[in-house]
Amino acid sequence: IPVSSRQAFPLPSLPRKQPTVLVVCGPAQNGAIGLVCARHLRIFDYEPTIFYPKRSPDPLYRDFTTQCEKMDIPFLSYLPTEVQLINDAYNAVVDAVLGAEAEASEGREPCAAILATLKLIRIPIVSLDVPSGWDVEAGSSGGISPDVLVSLSAPKQCARRFLGRQHFVAGRFLPYDVQKKFELNPPEYPGTECVVALRAPR
Amino acid sequence: DRGCPRAGPDPAEPGSGRGPRPPGVPSSLPSQEEAQAIDQELFTEYKFSVDQLMELAGLSCATAIAKAYPPSSFTTSQPTVLVVCGPGNNGGDGLVCARHLKMFGYEPTVYYPKRPNKPLFEGLTTQCQKMDIPFLPEFPAEAALIDELYGLVVDAIFGFSFKGAVREPFGSILGTLQRITVPIASIDIPSGWDVEKGKADGLQPDMLISLTAPKKAAVHFAGRYHFLGGRFVPAALQKKYALNLPPYPETDCVLQLT
Numbered sequence: 001i002p003v004s005s006r007q008a009f010p011l012p013s014l015p016r017k018q019p020t021v022l023v024v025c026g027p028a029q030n031g032a033i034g035l036v037c038a039r040h041l042r043i044f045d046y047e048p049t050i051f052y053p054k055r056s057p058d059p060l061y062r063d064f065t066t067q068c069e070k071m072d073i074p075f076l077s078y079l080p081t082e083v084q085l086i087n088d089a090y091n092a093v094v095d096a097v098l099g100a101e102a103e104a105s106e107g108r109e110p111c112a113a114i115l116a117t118l119k120l121i122r123i124p125i126v127s128l129d130v131p132s133g134w135d136v137e138a139g140s141s142g143g144i145s146p147d148v149l150v151s152l153s154a155p156k157q158c159a160r161r162f163l164g165r166q167h168f169v170a171g172r173f174l175p176y177d178v179q180k181k182f183e184l185n186p187p188e189y190p191g192t193e194c195v196v197a198l199r200a201p202r
Numbered sequence: 203d204r205g206c207p208r209a210g211p212d213p214a215e216p217g218s219g220r221g222p223r224p225p226g227v228p229s230s231l232p233s234q235e236e237a238q239a240i241d242q243e244l245f246t247e248y249k250f251s252v253d254q255l256m257e258l259a260g261l262s263c264a265t266a267i268a269k270a271y272p273p274s275s276f277t278t279s280q281p282t283v284l285v286v287c288g289p290g291n292n293g294g295d296g297l298v299c300a301r302h303l304k305m306f307g308y309e310p311t312v313y314y315p316k317r318p319n320k321p322l323f324e325g326l327t328t329q330c331q332k333m334d335i336p337f338l339p340e341f342p343a344e345a346a347l348i349d350e351l352y353g354l355v356v357d358a359i360f361g362f363s364f365k366g367a368v369r370e371p372f373g374s375i376l377g378t379l380q381r382i383t384v385p386i387a388s389i390d391i392p393s394g395w396d397v398e399k400g401k402a403d404g405l406q407p408d409m410l411i412s413l414t415a416p417k418k419a420a421v422h423f424a425g426r427y428h429f430l431g432g433r434f435v436p437a438a439l440q441k442k443y444a445l446n447l448p449p450y451p452e453t454d455c456v457l458q459l460t
Contacts, residue, residue, distance in 0.1 A: 044453055063249040070248045071436045175333050192265045192306055
């Protein structure tokens with residue numbers, strides 16, 4: 001995800017003076033991937049800030065949190081409801097709130113409030129795997145509209161409804177027998193790249 | 203240097219009697235003890251897991267190899283690579299590397315004679331096996347056989363914790379590797395070398411992939427390609443140990459030093 005974020009938003013092109021990025025992490029695996037993404041963004045010289053209101057008790061994910069904290073990545077204590085504050089402070093938002101596994105959490109706080117805010121922001125959103133709040137198969141009308149989608153392993157059904165600028169697939173780790181078993185037909189990854197851009201939808 | 207004013211000792215060259223440093227090698231090279239301390243701090247303070255860092259390290263190695271020896275450059279009919287894995291973490295790095303080499307279109311084969319009874323290594327072995335990477339039951343008896351079958355050998359035998367005598371079967375393996383003509387890519391430290399002083403009559407790899415930071419032995423490396431990998435060291439830790447690492451390009455996980 002951080003590699004595709006970098007490809008979509010190269011450092012020199014960012015509108016704000018500082019390469020700030022807000023990473024919004026949900027309570028489960030999608031959020032944990034967001035934490036890993038934030039750490040790598042930091043290594044790539046971005047300035048990530050994390051909003052992680054509901055922390056997973058999973059020890060692996062707790063360690064991801066520690067790694068971010070020790071790398072001086074700030075954690076917001078609340079997400080401003082005043083959307084202009086977010087628009088002004090950051091160049092982009094990484095949406096790591098809900099993934100393909102989410103069903104019940106969507107309606108529950110704090111996800112519902114977060115998604116309501118994300119629907120109103122004007123800066124680009126990069127969604128991890130599934131735009132949060134979308135039904136993993138049917139998509140969503142009236143949900144968030146990300147600028148960039150990074151499908152993990154393989155695109156989900158709802159990706160067909162994605163209308164943003166760039167769609168990346170990050171799944172070069174899938175063994176061949178898994179690919180065959182699920183008839184995934186992944187694209188060719190160039191060289192040693194771990195992400196590949198799919199043809200833009202429009 | 204007639205006519206050139208003497209500027210005094212080069213401040214980038216600490217100590218004396220070190221001799222010329224290969225270009226691209228940063229000025230502050232961790233000793234064996236410092237390398238171990240950095241590792242410890244990553245695990246205990248930063249709470250990285252061995253799995254996380256090993257995966258990133260192994261990926262760096264495969265990426266560096268792909269840059270220096272692209273599949274099209276092999277003279278063998280397939281881009282075959284022999285990955286020799288030792289009994290510790292360097293061997294684990296080799297297993298990860300083999301798996302990514304397969305993903306990148308190479309045909310790796312692994313020789314892994316001494317396998318730790320730990321879930322981490324068992325998992326890595328399974329991942330390789332499930333990707334149809336063969337594990338040799340025996341090490342090729344002759345250097346000439348290796349030269350015929352493989353276009354490259356990855357040395358993942360010993361790393362920065364290595365000390366003392368080389369135990370079998372690795373002594374014989376290193377002996378054979380010293381007689382092959384195909385290039386060797388060593389992970390972190392050329393196996394058998396003293397981590398600080400090197401080994402004049404030891405393995406002479408064509409490529410070295412230093413992980414985290416080059417160790418002191420790297421000044422004795424005389425091969426063609428020196429890459430830096432393991433792009434996970436937080437800025438604060440780099441400062442604390444005065445690593446002075448040059449910047450990686452963009453989102454690359456490796457940096458070519460020479």
